[in-house]
Amino acid sequence: MAIPLSWWLTVAAALFAIGLYGVLSRRNAIGVLLGIELMLNAANINLVAFWRFITPQALTGQVFAIFVIGIAAAEAAAGLAIIISAYRRRRTVVVDELDTMRW
Amino acid sequence: MAIEQALQIFVFVILTLMTLGGGLAVVTSRNLFHAALSLILSLAGVVGYYVLLDAGFLAIVQLLIYIGAISILILFSIMLTRGLMTPRQVQRNEQWWIAALVVFLTFVVLIVALWQMVWPIADDEALRTPNVAISQLGEALVGPYAIPFEIISVLLLVALVGAIVLARETENNQGSHAEAGSSE
Structure with a gap:
């Protein structure tokens, strides 16, 4: 394996940071969801890299990555349904304007 | 062997450019539709990572579920909620610079922590044959x-x-x- 574990973790950390920036700075709710997808992918890269370098004979890393992908699918479906429902009622998907529950 | 290693590093660099470049486009693009298309590029880079890490099944799962299903779902939702979100509108909120600062600090902490850590890497024999x-x-x-x-x-x-x-x-x-x- 030519690429050491630290490189993989660095790339995953960078992807996580990019996704976090997207979540914090986007005005559009779908943009926020895109950022969350990037962060989930960064976590998955970490899981697979740890499996490959630390416990290559065990199955845990890959099985957990599959679970994360399943959670991501559920999150995307529910999140986008909420956004479409909110858009129908309020005619906007800008998170600043969806402030009904703000006190 | 040396050629194989050089090739692996070359592929890794290409995939990193795809993943991180696509990711940056996802969070900075003004047009949300372009952002979603960049997400597909970024996810394709992650598929390559899984192949490079000998996790073939996960690569296929990533390709089918992320690129095949989730990206398409997101593209459809963007088309359904368009109209108000014209590309000319500013897409980032007023706190974006605070967000950038927080994210930068998070990244620095992560990098420092993971480069200082001594990972319990498996022995060479196990690393060579990740048989799952x-x-x-x-x-x-x-x-x-x-x-x-x-x-x-x-x-x-x-x-x-x-x-x-x-x-x-x-x-x-x-x-x-x-x-x-x-x-x-």
């Missing part, structure tokens, strides 16, 4: 990991039924739709 066959993975999912697997299945079912209930047009909404249409 798809059949083993399948047996694990119905053996030791059966309960988490079933819980994920139920979660997916609940999420999908919930999504249908949330996004369905009710009588009420249709009424407000007609009003909005007539006032325009």
